[in-house]
Amino acid sequence: MIVVNVNPVAFHIGPLAVRWYGLMYVVGIIVGLLVAWPYARSKGITWTQIEKFLIWAILAGLIGARLYYVIQQPLGPYLSEPWRILAFWEGGMAFYGAVFAVGIVLLIAGWRLKISVLKLLDVAALFAVVGQFFGRIGNFINGDIIGYPTNLPWGVVYANPNSFAPRHDIAYQPAAAYEALINIILFGLLWWLRNRLKPGMLFFVYILGYSLSQIIVFIWRDNVVLFLGLKQAQLTAMGVIVVTVVIFLLLFRRQRKLTDET
Numbered sequence: 001m002i003v004v005n006v007n008p009v010a011f012h013i014g015p016l017a018v019r020w021y022g023l024m025y026v027v028g029i030i031v032g033l034l035v036a037w038p039y040a041r042s043k044g045i046t047w048t049q050i051e052k053f054l055i056w057a058i059l060a061g062l063i064g065a066r067l068y069y070v071i072q073q074p075l076g077p078y079l080s081e082p083w084r085i086l087a088f089w090e091g092g093m094a095f096y097g098a099v100f101a102v103g104i105v106l107l108i109a110g111w112r113l114k115i116s117v118l119k120l121l122d123v124a125a126l127f128a129v130v131g132q133f134f135g136r137i138g139n140f141i142n143g144d145i146i147g148y149p150t151n152l153p154w155g156v157v158y159a160n161p162n163s164f165a166p167r168h169d170i171a172y173q174p175a176a177a178y179e180a181l182i183n184i185i186l187f188g189l190l191w192w193l194r195n196r197l198k199p200g201m202l203f204f205v206y207i208l209g210y211s212l213s214q215i216i217v218f219i220w221r222d223n224v225v226l227f228l229g230l231k232q233a234q235l236t237a238m239g240v241i242v243v244t245v246v247i248f249l250l251l252f253r254r255q256r257k258l259t260d261e262t
Contacts, residue, residue, distance in 0.1 A: 001153065001155050001156075001157060001171050002154060002155065002156045002157070002171075002174075003156075003157045003159050004140070004141070004143075004156055004157065004158055004159065004160070004163075005159040005160050006020070006141050006160060007160050007162050008020055008021065008141055008142045008143070008160070008162050008163055008164070009162060010023055019138075019142070020137075020138055020141040020142070021135075021138035021139070021141065021142050021144075022138070023138070024134045024135055024137050024138030024141075025062075025131075025134070025135055025138065027134045028130065028131035028132070028133070028134030028135050029058060029131055031130055031131070031134065032126075032127040032128070032130040032131040033127065035126055035127070035130045036123050036124075036126040036127040036130070037050070039122075039123060039126055039194055040119075040123040042195075043116075043119045043122070043123070043199075044119075045115060045119060045120070045123065049113050049115060052109070052113060053105060053106070053108075053109035053113070056105050056109075057102050057105045057106065057109075057124075060098075060101040060102050060104070060105045061098040061101055061102045062093075062098070063086070063101065064097040064098050064099075064100055064101025064102065065093035065094055065095060065097045065098035065101075066085070066086060066092070066093055066094075066097070067085070067097055068094035068096060068097020068098075068100070069092045069093055069094040069097065070085050070092070072094065072232050073092075092144060093135070094233075095132070095210070096233075096236055096240065098128075099128075099207070102124060103121075106120045106121060106124060116199055118199035118200030118203070118251075119199050119200075121200055121202075121203035122194075122199060122200065122201075122202040122203050124203065125190060125202050125203040125205075125206035125207075126187075126190055126191075126194065126202075128206070129183055129186050129187045129190060129206060129210075130183075130187060132179075132183045133180055133183040133184065133187070136176050136177075136179045136180035136183060137176075137180065139176040139179070140174065140176040140177055140180070141163075142163060142164050143158035143160075143163030143164045143165035144163075144164040144176075145175045145176040145179065145221070146158070146165055146172040146173065146174070146175055146176070146221070146222055147172055147173020147174065147175040147178075147220040147221050147222055148172065148173055148220060148222050149170050149171065149172055149173075150171055150172060150173045151171070152171075152173070154174060154177075155171030155172060155173065155174070156171055156172055156173075156174040156177070157169065157170065157171050157172075158172070172222070173220045173221075173222075175217060175220060175221045175222075178217050178220070179213075179217060182210075182213040182217070186206060186209050186210065186213075189205070189209065190202060190205065190206055193205060198251075200251055201248070201251070204244055204247065204248045204251075207240060207244050208241060208244050208245070208248075211237040211238075211240045211241045211244065212237070212241070214233050214234065214236075214237040215234050215237050215238065218231045218233050218234045221233075
């Protein structure tokens with residue numbers, strides 16, 4: 001059994017509580033850019049072009065992830081305190097909301113700046129998988145992504161009274177750690193494939209891999225079962241997999257047709 005007794009609040013600036021969760025998002029964005037930028041440059045995308053949509057993409061990702069999380073929760077507390085809808089520091093972000101929101105920003109950016117949207121999506125995949133890893137560290141400290149109570153040797157007791165775990169005296173499956181491990185595996189795969197695939201394929205490998213991981217991880221994550229023993233994230237992941245496979249096949253067919261014509 002592993003005991004984690006880290007205060008989710010890293011420090012205070014006057015009345016403002018600075019949380020590890022928020023700090024990890026900042027670190028994730030910085031390291032994600034450092035990793036994704038050389039790849040973007042190798043694909044002919046300039047920093048000047050990235051600057052024109054980067055802030056909008058980050059904001060869209062944060063807001064989209066938070067809103068998609070909120071709409072999956074009981075809405076009463078958020079309607080009574082509307083400011084909590086965008087209270088990122090509380091924890092609670094749904095990745096698919098970020099995908100949908102950032103995807104729209106990249107479509108607009110690609111069209112306006114005349115950049116290949118498929119290349120932008122590939123760059124976004126590398127950025128996202130790195131950023132997610134650091135976000136999961138924040139989740140682990142927060143105790144806001146946990147599995148069911150367990151007696152496994154790697155079960156985690158979130159002992160700090162400020163953590164979001166329902167109880168601080170029992171061990172839970174460390175779902176955030178599982179997610180972080182998946183991010184490491186996905187990053188290794190994407191890094192190996194980054195110069196081996198046609199534009200757009202890296203992004204679809206990432207989305208497919210992440211979606212498959214959610215179906216598996218949510219077997220142990222403590223969430224409400226909605227339909228046929230499946231949870232919200234698993235149902236969403238299955239839908240995303242279907243859409244991803246269809247788009248992947250269409251792109252493959254289109255690229256093969258263009259190759260045959262040349």
